[in-house]
Amino acid sequence: MTELYCGKTIYRRRPPRFDLVAGALCLDFVNTLDDRFTSEPKELLKTYIDLARFGEDTGILSDAEADRLLTRSQTSSPDAQQALAAAIELREAMYAVFWAIVNKNPAPRTQLGILNRFVRRAAQHAQLVESDRRFEWKFDEALNFDAPLWPLAQSAADLLASDQLALVRPCEARNCLWLFLDTSKNHRRRWCDMAKCGNRAKFQRFYQRKKTEKRKD
Numbered sequence: 001m002t003e004l005y006c007g008k009t010i011y012r013r014r015p016p017r018f019d020l021v022a023g024a025l026c027l028d029f030v031n032t033l034d035d036r037f038t039s040e041p042k043e044l045l046k047t048y049i050d051l052a053r054f055g056e057d058t059g060i061l062s063d064a065e066a067d068r069l070l071t072r073s074q075t076s077s078p079d080a081q082q083a084l085a086a087a088i089e090l091r092e093a094m095y096a097v098f099w100a101i102v103n104k105n106p107a108p109r110t111q112l113g114i115l116n117r118f119v120r121r122a123a124q125h126a127q128l129v130e131s132d133r134r135f136e137w138k139f140d141e142a143l144n145f146d147a148p149l150w151p152l153a154q155s156a157a158d159l160l161a162s163d164q165l166a167l168v169r170p171c172e173a174r175n176c177l178w179l180f181l182d183t184s185k186n187h188r189r190r191w192c193d194m195a196k197c198g199n200r201a202k203f204q205r206f207y208q209r210k211k212t213e214k215r216k217d
């Protein structure tokens, strides 16, 4: 089935495994460390398979590319492991930079340096490809274990250098704080996902009110 993801039509052979609610590829990637601010953060990228699945879910890898990387990751496990470690390093640098921005702080230099290193590497693999009288950026070496990292780094670079940067927000649920791009009409989106956090907050408010009412009785 074809679906729209971040303004791009992508083909999906199966429902996504990740909650892709951020409205920007790089922010969905940052959110792969779930419950980041709690005492028990949940790593959603535990193995290279998870990274390849994230690549497939977001359309940065075709299903054939994802399959080939998955098969190869089983036979060249140390290389796949290294790519996963690099992906986590990239994600954490992205998180640090975006988190500083939503808190109106300057980006931490070391983390920005790491991000820039990945952006430069991505640029080495980017090329212009013509399709239907238009040109688009494509990355070469789709079978390189690092291949999912290049579009991710590019997505962060594109967002950081765009006017949309001002629309990056954290989810208001304190135990969530996932990042998203608020492209809503009045720019008042509060939750990463209404079903996940909005309803829970509503329920908590309702429960809190009931408790106060009870105390008054």
Ligand SMILES: [Zn+2]
Pocket: 171, 172, 173, 176, 177, 178, 191, 192, 193, 196, 197
């Ligand atoms: Zn949330």
